[in-house]
Amino acid sequence: MKLTLRVWRQKNAGAEGAMSTYEVDDISPDMSFLEMLDVLNEQLILSGEEPVAFDHDCREGICGACSLVINGDAHGPERTTTCQLHMRSFRDGDTIDIEPWRASAFPVIKDLVVDRSAFDRIIQAGGYITAPTGAAPEAHATPVPKADADFAFEHAECIGCGACVAACPNGAAMLFTSAKVNHLNVLPQGAPERETRVLDMVTQMDAEGFGGCTLTGECATACPKGIPLVSITSMNKEWLRATRKAGKR
Amino acid sequence: MARTLWDSSVGKKTVMAVSGMIMLLYLVAHVIGNLKIFFGAGEFNHYAHWLRTVGEPFMHYEWTLWLVRIVLVVAVVAHATSAYQLSRRDIRARPSKYVHKKPRASYATRTMRWGGIILGLFIVWHILDLTTGTVHSGGFQEGHPYQNVVDTFSTWYGNVIYIVAMLALGLHIRHGFWSAAQTLGVGSRTRDRALKTVADILALLLTAGFVAVPVGVMTGVVS
Numbered sequence: 001m002k003l004t005l006r007v008w009r010q011k012n013a014g015a016e017g018a019m020s021t022y023e024v025d026d027i028s029p030d031m032s033f034l035e036m037l038d039v040l041n042e043q044l045i046l047s048g049e050e051p052v053a054f055d056h057d058c059r060e061g062i063c064g065a066c067s068l069v070i071n072g073d074a075h076g077p078e079r080t081t082t083c084q085l086h087m088r089s090f091r092d093g094d095t096i097d098i099e100p101w102r103a104s105a106f107p108v109i110k111d112l113v114v115d116r117s118a119f120d121r122i123i124q125a126g127g128y129i130t131a132p133t134g135a136a137p138e139a140h141a142t143p144v145p146k147a148d149a150d151f152a153f154e155h156a157e158c159i160g161c162g163a164c165v166a167a168c169p170n171g172a173a174m175l176f177t178s179a180k181v182n183h184l185n186v187l188p189q190g191a192p193e194r195e196t197r198v199l200d201m202v203t204q205m206d207a208e209g210f211g212g213c214t215l216t217g218e219c220a221t222a223c224p225k226g227i228p229l230v231s232i233t234s235m236n237k238e239w240l241r242a243t244r245k246a247g248k249r
Numbered sequence: 250m251a252r253t254l255w256d257s258s259v260g261k262k263t264v265m266a267v268s269g270m271i272m273l274l275y276l277v278a279h280v281i282g283n284l285k286i287f288f289g290a291g292e293f294n295h296y297a298h299w300l301r302t303v304g305e306p307f308m309h310y311e312w313t314l315w316l317v318r319i320v321l322v323v324a325v326v327a328h329a330t331s332a333y334q335l336s337r338r339d340i341r342a343r344p345s346k347y348v349h350k351k352p353r354a355s356y357a358t359r360t361m362r363w364g365g366i367i368l369g370l371f372i373v374w375h376i377l378d379l380t381t382g383t384v385h386s387g388g389f390q391e392g393h394p395y396q397n398v399v400d401t402f403s404t405w406y407g408n409v410i411y412i413v414a415m416l417a418l419g420l421h422i423r424h425g426f427w428s429a430a431q432t433l434g435v436g437s438r439t440r441d442r443a444l445k446t447v448a449d450i451l452a453l454l455l456t457a458g459f460v461a462v463p464v465g466v467m468t469g470v471v472s
């Protein structure tokens with residue numbers, strides 16, 4: 001395949017960025033999108049240019065490091081991560097626009113790499129349980145109803161990639177935060193911090209400068225792990241419950 | 250608790266949802282009242298008079314009406330203020346646009362802000378037109394709402410303003426009702442279809458009901 005790539009290039013956080021156009025040839029449809037970018041970078045290095053910086057780690061769709069807005073879609077046209085997107089989703093001769101996640105809470109560090117540490121601080125605010133660490137506990141020690149386990153697992157699938165924020169017209173982190181809150185709040189292990197978790201995580205989310213939810217549903221459409229939009233509804237419910245309880249105390 | 254609500258984006262959205270639902274309830278009552286215009290001046294004017302005597306003898310003349318007005322003003326101000334503040338936050342959170350643009354979300358979703366502004370301007374116009382008579386086209390007569398309504402819809406701009414605003418209202422409610430359910434945490438996977446259907450029906454009935462009045466005057470059914 002022969003492709004024209006228009007890639008966001010930005011020297012550093014303070015620099016002005018712009019789209020640059022590159023041609024790549026001999027791309028196999030079986031390559032992943034990141035492998036295609038590797039080909040581009042080898043080409044750039046050979047010609048003495050600065051390679052394009054982009055985030056990646058596991059390349060198996062589980063770590064959440066890869067990002068990229070491809071032709072206006074977070075993680076591109078398929079519902080998967082950029083590392084699991086294959087070039088067969090494109091056609092020979094295509095022009096592909098590649099941009100970084102856009103949100104003021106995710107400032108660009110270089111080219112396609114953004115700073116997602118705001119997510120870490122939301123997790124620090126309450127995305128954990130208080131439990132003695134050590135060997136894994138006996139699985140039957142704390143029974144969890146099947147429906148609750150399924151609900152927790154569905155939300156635990158969130159890999160924290162930030163596609164929801166990138167896709168949201170308001171740069172909101174509601175889907176990410178709700179996935180983390182719901183995952184822990186439904187389980188007995190998460191019960192001791194049930195109220196403080198949701199209140200503190202939402203407060204931190206606001207403090208990081210993410211936008212609010214206008215229920216456009218873009219986040220859930222972009223999510224490579226299929227976290228549903230009703231996740232946000234469940235978090236709103238938890239937040240209102242916690243606020244009422246805090247009001248009584 | 251009030252501070253937590255107002256300081257949080259989720260809380261402010263709750264204020265929007267509750268104030269929106271209050272206005273929505275009012276509009277359902279309002280449209281039922283308006284439709285009495287099709288049964289003649291006597292019935293319509295009598296209904297308008299009754300609005301002022303609701304609750305008597307427990308309430309004094311117009312007390313109930315003023316109570317409703319106060320609740321509505323609080324709802325409109327709370328709704329508009331939180332809409333403004335939340336929108337500012339949303340725009341700040343996403344300062345740079347993507348170079349590659351895609352059409353996003355449904356029409357009703359994308360028009361919440363503009364539609365809301367149209368509705369806000371309309372509410373002011375509507376009160377100045379048919380409540381105080383300040384901008385009314387004919388000789389505004391207090392206590393004769395039937396004639397006042399006919400006069401308003403005998404001008405082309407009266408018809409345009411009302412019909413455009415009611416179309417905006419339909420769209421606003423279509424996304425708003427369903428959204429409020431999500432904000433208040435009563436939406437769910439199993440209830441989603443039902444909520445969307447109710448939102449569509451409410452939007453359609455309210456818009457059709459309100460638009461029927463100018464159409465009635467234009468076609469001579471009401472005169």
Ligand code: HEM
Nearest residue numbers: 214265266269272273332361362365368369425428429432
């Ligand atoms: C002063 C005029 C109005 C303005 C400026 C306005 C503005 C807005 C905006 C911008 C939103 C979307 C906010 C968001 O998604 O974050 C919204 C939502 C909403 N509006 Fe309005 N609106 C107005 C009048 C009305 C009226 C007359 C109703 C009565 C039916 C109404 C009912 C609603 C409802 C139920 C919502 C959904 C709240 C939620 O998302 O939880 N609004 N409004």
Ligand code: FES
Nearest residue numbers: 059063064066083
């Ligand atoms: S690189 Fe790990 S999820 Fe894509």
